[in-house]
Amino acid sequence: MAAATPHSPPPQQLSSPFLEYIRAPGGLDKVVLRGRRSCSVEIRLFGGQVTSWKNDHGEELLFVSSKAIKPPKPFRGGIPICFPQGNLEQHGFARNRLWAIDDNPPPLPVNPAIKAFVDLILKPSEDDLKMWPHSFEFRLRIALGAGGDLSLTSRIRNTNTDGRPFSYTFAYHTYFSVSDISEVRVEGLETMDYLDNMKGKERFTEQGDAIVFESEVDKVYLAAPSKVAIIDHDMRRTFVVTKEGLPDAVVWNPWDKKAKAMQDFGDSEYKHMLCVEPAAVEKPITLKPGEEWKGRLGLSAVPSSYCSGQLDPLKVLHG
Numbered sequence: 001m002a003a004a005t006p007h008s009p010p011p012q013q014l015s016s017p018f019l020e021y022i023r024a025p026g027g028l029d030k031v032v033l034r035g036r037r038s039c040s041v042e043i044r045l046f047g048g049q050v051t052s053w054k055n056d057h058g059e060e061l062l063f064v065s066s067k068a069i070k071p072p073k074p075f076r077g078g079i080p081i082c083f084p085q086g087n088l089e090q091h092g093f094a095r096n097r098l099w100a101i102d103d104n105p106p107p108l109p110v111n112p113a114i115k116a117f118v119d120l121i122l123k124p125s126e127d128d129l130k131m132w133p134h135s136f137e138f139r140l141r142i143a144l145g146a147g148g149d150l151s152l153t154s155r156i157r158n159t160n161t162d163g164r165p166f167s168y169t170f171a172y173h174t175y176f177s178v179s180d181i182s183e184v185r186v187e188g189l190e191t192m193d194y195l196d197n198m199k200g201k202e203r204f205t206e207q208g209d210a211i212v213f214e215s216e217v218d219k220v221y222l223a224a225p226s227k228v229a230i231i232d233h234d235m236r237r238t239f240v241v242t243k244e245g246l247p248d249a250v251v252w253n254p255w256d257k258k259a260k261a262m263q264d265f266g267d268s269e270y271k272h273m274l275c276v277e278p279a280a281v282e283k284p285i286t287l288k289p290g291e292e293w294k295g296r297l298g299l300s301a302v303p304s305s306y307c308s309g310q311l312d313p314l315k316v317l318h319g
């Protein structure tokens, strides 16, 4: 069966106790995944974007700006999908296109314990093809695990019929909600090489300590490990970010000056967010016709092992 068009009714499979389809005007239809107690995930069809992820106490774990703008502008917060990047609009067009529910996705091995998931699909429009002349099918599965963990699996297939390969870069532009950015540490990126977007993408090597934040940061860590931890001292919460098929990790906080310059971002909101973005940036991915690429993001929020001023990075990173 073909993918639903953006305006067709939600397919039958969405009528499950774990899923709710909520209609809203202006491309703001959303799907809500429900887990145990108050765990939930909200996904907007516009952008195929996760806009909320709540733990079992109903606490929001992702940052969304109070000044976020409605479609057709990209939405500031949650997890924008950045694809296909290159000589296009910043971060590609997938984040400001209307995705559809994919009611018959090709099989994807899943943990049978996961009941709450939804499959979305994006195919290029005629206008998109004028801008980026490649035919593709982008399938996105968003799943809420039994323990409240969130995973996003992207499958991108080259469906060009003229034999041409295409190349792209990609990112899950994840905005984490943090209590106070100056109390946050990122572990797992120590001693990594990075490109500094604030210094003309020059290459540097990170020092040996966990990363802390005292000013604007916009770095692409290269060949980053598959697990990175964001430790929020005040919340005593650690986000564990896992990634597959995505070699790099972008770390971004705009800090005060850039925050003021952004129309869709509050002046002080930089204090309460941090982007850690599993990505493929340094080396674009190339797909021949018929080939498919898969990239997965896994997120969980666990109590920090922070105890009387001592963090145990090994415990956080290796369980």
Ligand SMILES: O=P(O)(O)OC[C@H]1O[C@@H](O)[C@H](O)[C@@H](O)[C@@H]1O
Binding pocket: 090, 091, 173, 197, 218, 219, 250, 252, 277
């Ligand atoms: O404003 P946008 O397009 O959502 O981008 C926000 C930031 O996203 C980050 O991923 C980039 O590294 C930054 O350079 C950029 O400023």
